[in-house]
Amino acid sequence: MPRTIHLHPFTILAVAVAVVSTTTAASQWWLSCAVLGLCLLISGWAGQLKKLSVLSGAMLLPTLLSLLLIHGLVSRDNSPAIAQWGPVRVTVHGLEVALSLGLRTAVLVVVGLLCGLLIDKHQLVAAIDLSPVPPQLGYLLAATHFLLPQMGEKQRRIGEAQTLRRVGTGKGVTGWFQRVRLRAVPLVLASMQDAQDRAVHLSARGFPAIGTRTRLRTVPDSSAQRAIRWIAIVVAVLGPVLILVLAQLGSKS
Amino acid sequence: MQQELPALTAAVLGLSLRSFTYLDGQAPVLHNVEIEVFPGSLTVISGQSGSGKSTLGAILAGLLPRHGMDELVGTISVAETQIEFSKSVTPRVDVSQWAKHTGLLPQDAGHYLSGIRGTVAEELAFSLENAGVPREQMCQRVQELAHKLHLEHLLERNPQQLSGGQERLVALAALAMSEPDVLVLDEPLAGLDQQASAVVSTMITTLRAQGTALVVLSDSIRAWAHEADSLWSLEQGMLKALSSDEQEQQNRTTRETPRSVPEDSRVLLSLNSVKLAYPGASHPAVQDLDLEVRAGQCIGLAGANGSGKTTLLKAIAGLLTPVAGRLESFGESGLLLQNSSDQLFERTVLREVTFGIPKRSPLQQRVPEVLAQLGLEAYAQTHPYELPASARRLVALATVLVRDPEILFLDEPTEALDEAGEAILQEVIRSVLERGGAVVLSTHDAEFMKSTAHRVLTLS
Numbered sequence: 001m002p003r004t005i006h007l008h009p010f011t012i013l014a015v016a017v018a019v020v021s022t023t024t025a026a027s028q029w030w031l032s033c034a035v036l037g038l039c040l041l042i043s044g045w046a047g048q049l050k051k052l053s054v055l056s057g058a059m060l061l062p063t064l065l066s067l068l069l070i071h072g073l074v075s076r077d078n079s080p081a082i083a084q085w086g087p088v089r090v091t092v093h094g095l096e097v098a099l100s101l102g103l104r105t106a107v108l109v110v111v112g113l114l115c116g117l118l119i120d121k122h123q124l125v126a127a128i129d130l131s132p133v134p135p136q137l138g139y140l141l142a143a144t145h146f147l148l149p150q151m152g153e154k155q156r157r158i159g160e161a162q163t164l165r166r167v168g169t170g171k172g173v174t175g176w177f178q179r180v181r182l183r184a185v186p187l188v189l190a191s192m193q194d195a196q197d198r199a200v201h202l203s204a205r206g207f208p209a210i211g212t213r214t215r216l217r218t219v220p221d222s223s224a225q226r227a228i229r230w231i232a233i234v235v236a237v238l239g240p241v242l243i244l245v246l247a248q249l250g251s252k253s
Numbered sequence: 254m255q256q257e258l259p260a261l262t263a264a265v266l267g268l269s270l271r272s273f274t275y276l277d278g279q280a281p282v283l284h285n286v287e288i289e290v291f292p293g294s295l296t297v298i299s300g301q302s303g304s305g306k307s308t309l310g311a312i313l314a315g316l317l318p319r320h321g322m323d324e325l326v327g328t329i330s331v332a333e334t335q336i337e338f339s340k341s342v343t344p345r346v347d348v349s350q351w352a353k354h355t356g357l358l359p360q361d362a363g364h365y366l367s368g369i370r371g372t373v374a375e376e377l378a379f380s381l382e383n384a385g386v387p388r389e390q391m392c393q394r395v396q397e398l399a400h401k402l403h404l405e406h407l408l409e410r411n412p413q414q415l416s417g418g419q420e421r422l423v424a425l426a427a428l429a430m431s432e433p434d435v436l437v438l439d440e441p442l443a444g445l446d447q448q449a450s451a452v453v454s455t456m457i458t459t460l461r462a463q464g465t466a467l468v469v470l471s472d473s474i475r476a477w478a479h480e481a482d483s484l485w486s487l488e489q490g491m492l493k494a495l496s497s498d499e500q501e502q503q504n505r506t507t508r509e510t511p512r513s514v515p516e517d518s519r520v521l522l523s524l525n526s527v528k529l530a531y532p533g534a535s536h537p538a539v540q541d542l543d544l545e546v547r548a549g550q551c552i553g554l555a556g557a558n559g560s561g562k563t564t565l566l567k568a569i570a571g572l573l574t575p576v577a578g579r580l581e582s583f584g585e586s587g588l589l590l591q592n593s594s595d596q597l598f599e600r601t602v603l604r605e606v607t608f609g610i611p612k613r614s615p616l617q618q619r620v621p622e623v624l625a626q627l628g629l630e631a632y633a634q635t636h637p638y639e640l641p642a643s644a645r646r647l648v649a650l651a652t653v654l655v656r657d658p659e660i661l662f663l664d665e666p667t668e669a670l671d672e673a674g675e676a677i678l679q680e681v682i683r684s685v686l687e688r689g690g691a692v693v694l695s696t697h698d699a700e701f702m703k704s705t706a707h708r709v710l711t712l713s
Contacts, residue, residue, distance in 0.1 A: 218388070
């Protein structure tokens with residue numbers, strides 16, 4: 001059973017942004033590894049380790065392979081080659097670059113995914129609704145999160161109806177493309193109709209709100225969390241600048 | 254007509270309409286409609302599909318006419334305010350303000366729900382949130398309304414995971430949250446099983462007792478006649494009060510009973526200890542089911558919402574493989590799905606019916622025949638989405654019949670069908686049975702089931 005984290009969604013997001021920006025700017029393999037390890041620990045505590053591992057793997061493996069291909073195998077730098085097969089040569093520098101970029105990308109992906117798994121979508125929408133941003137933004141986010149599964153369900157039902165009429169039943173890649181083509185138009189038309197039908201009732205229920213709006217759902221917050229958010233934002237902006245300045249000074253001396 | 258309304262009570266909603274024409278419409282959809290709604294009253298407006306019921310409902314709810322598009326000539330009185338509409342003047346209506354006096358529950362109750370809230374309590378509070386009502390007041394009002402309408406057990410449920418009946422209850426409660434004087438309900442009992450219908454009816458009675466006036470739009474007065482304060486019929490855009498003779502006539506059901514079937518007719522469908530389950534589901538939808546369907550036989554599937562009727566029909570139509578047991582079908586089959594809009598993909602009725610049939614197939618020759626059988630010839634070049642709900646349902650049926658199925662599976666076929674459409678459906682079922690085919694149908698319409706099915710299988 002996954003555990004829920006009782007923090008304001010903006011706190012989690014602010015800390016995540018600070019961590020990613022600082023780690024990217026620092027570009028230290030040990031720091032990236034430490035962040036990744038911490039993410040795995042947190043996901044393990046939250047009961048999301050398997051999900052995080054699968055999702056991260058699906059996104060990172062192709063990225064790491066392409067980085068290795070570009071920088072590791074066909075690198076044109078003059079550093080000593082570890083191995084060589086004709087024009088393809090593996091160099092130490094190439095591997096270092098691929099590993100460094102790969103680790104930075106991994107931090108971005110894993111931290112981002114962890115945020116997605118830890119933050120309750122309804123809490124996030126409520127937090128946005130309670131902030132001073134336009135109400136449409138909260139609706140847009142909510143619609144993306146909650147109406148997309150409904151579109152997936154509609155697409156499945158259209159597929160069933162087409163199968164009954166023996167259409168779109170082909171196999172392999174060609175069959176897949178045929179199904180996509182046949183389902184796309186009715187899906188878009190049905191979704192537009194659905195949006196139109198909902199819009200009038202949303203207006204009748206006073207959406208979007210013209211004046212002040214409130215929420216029945218409460219989003220946990222505290223002065224400590226607000227302070228953490230401010231610190232995280234300052235770190236996210238100034239941290240990379242400070243690291244770059246220090247690196248410049250270090251290279252001059 | 255039992256129009257015994259208190260003479261001294263002022264109407265909370267009044268409509269005096271000379272004509273209403275949609276943008277680009279050739280002729281008025283409604284004309285000469287005069288209606289007044291009193292507090293706590295139940296007004297029932299019946300009419301065939303396409304008669305203008307939904308249009309009238311949308312006008313009463315302030316959703317029509319659309320500013321600068323449609324044309325309404327007449328007067329609407331709401332909350333002691335009279336609004337004049339003419340050919341040259343269409344006042345802009347603030348629908349959210351109007352909804353505080355008159356709310357509309359659409360036929361598909363899911364469209365009323367925002368679809369973006371995590372719990373039923375939040376869904377009920379949606380309009381209050383947009384009005385900026387303080388949280389403590391919202392909590393109190395949600396609890397009070399849920400208590401009054403017996404919905405406490407649903408408050409923490411996810412609105413996306415409600416059954417059809419529960420969804421309608423929640424939408425009705427969400428509508429009542431703003432405490433409007435009038436609620437307009439479009440086919441509030443359509444597609445609901447007996448239990449869900451009883452709960453919705455009870456909720457309607459509770460709301461009436463609190464002084465809320467109700468206007469029910471329905472294709473039949475049968476379910477409402479005994480408690481309605483006024484009964485109206487909408488025919489070709491004109492509203493007329495139903496006389497007591499007409500009420501009796503509409504209430505009377507003269508349905509035939511199905512003819513008997515020879516016991517030695519050949520078996521067309523056989524199910525032995527069939528178990529059906531969706532991937533990932535914790536419980537099977539159907540378990541240990543035995544069924545034999547013979548030529549000339551019509552089998553009815555009954556059971557509450559969620560009892561597995563649709564799942565069973567999908568399995569015997571080949572969309573779902575049983576996880577256990579044996580399912581054998583001996584003949585061409587065709588399934589009419591519950592929701593017509595998921596079954597229609599093309600831009601004209603003619604193209605829709607021919608969709609998926611190879612150009613040189615002999616089935617192409619059946620297209621005009623099927624359109625004529627279902628009374629759809631006049632709509633051949635019309636977009637299916639532009640048709641009245643009943644005709645759209647018949648188009649979906651045409652797409653099945655054109656393949657000349659020997660076994661016809663119908664999932665809630667009477668849903669959205671008006672009386673004329675139902676008569677056509679009865680005729681279609683009879684013709685399938687007479688030529689040695691079989692029909693398996695699921696429906697909540699007990700009358701229809703009784704007049705059509707030889708045998709009823711109740712799923713639990």
